[in-house]
């Protein structure tokens with residue numbers, strides 16, 4: 001395996017995507033999946049894994065039209081949109097409002113709130129949660145390290161066959177680690193951001 005895979009799809013990033021889909025969402029073949037932050041490390045892994053696990057329609061949102069194009073042309077998403085292109089509440093009407101009965105929402109992160117504590121909270125229609133029997137669940141990957149071997153069993157054969165590819169943005173120079181971290185927060189990465197030591 002390429003060593004960088006152990007930092008992306010076979011590492012904590014891939015484990016987060018895998019656990020989110022299999023253990024938390026309980027993805028079943030044919031289930032439609034919507035992923036926000038779809039062009040990042042976890043988002044691209046989630047899209048690729050969902051496709052391999054037999055998901056139905058795969059929809060993603062990301063921060064630019066170029067990322068949307070990458071998602072549909074490279075990662076396997078059916079549709080992707082730039083969340084800046086219209087009010088997110090309207091765009092996500094297609095996601096939260098459209099959840100079917102017994103739909104599942106997996107909360108992996110809240111990046112829009114990390115540096116802006118006064119950012120408006122995500123709003124759910126609580127009546128929908130009751131009436132459609134929805135489930136909203138968050139998790140920390142650190143609580144699911146026991147799924148690591150299962151992730152290898154799932155992902156390594158797909159990497160070997162070429163059915164699973166790596167999505168990476170590589171920054172050269174360990175001294176650029178802070179810049180690379182800030183680049184990631186600003187959305188400058190597609191796939192997993194990695195620092196390569198010269």
Ligand SMILES: NC(=O)c1ccc[n+]([C@@H]2O[C@H](COP(=O)([O-])OP(=O)(O)OC[C@H]3O[C@@H](n4cnc5c(N)ncnc54)[C@H](OP(=O)(O)O)[C@@H]3O)[C@@H](O)[C@H]2O)c1
Nearest residue numbers: 016040041042062063108109110111112139140141185187
């Ligand atoms: N629960 C866990 O155990 C666990 C484990 C790993 C990661 N996470 C979380 O999962 C998320 C993704 O992590 P990652 O490592 O894969 O990072 P990432 O998605 O590769 O990078 C972060 C991306 O977030 C997007 N972003 C930045 N500000 C945003 C905003 N205000 N609204 C919407 N999107 C914004 C940017 O892409 P755009 O250009 O698309 O905006 C950026 O590329 C993070 O929230 C992280 O904390 C959780």
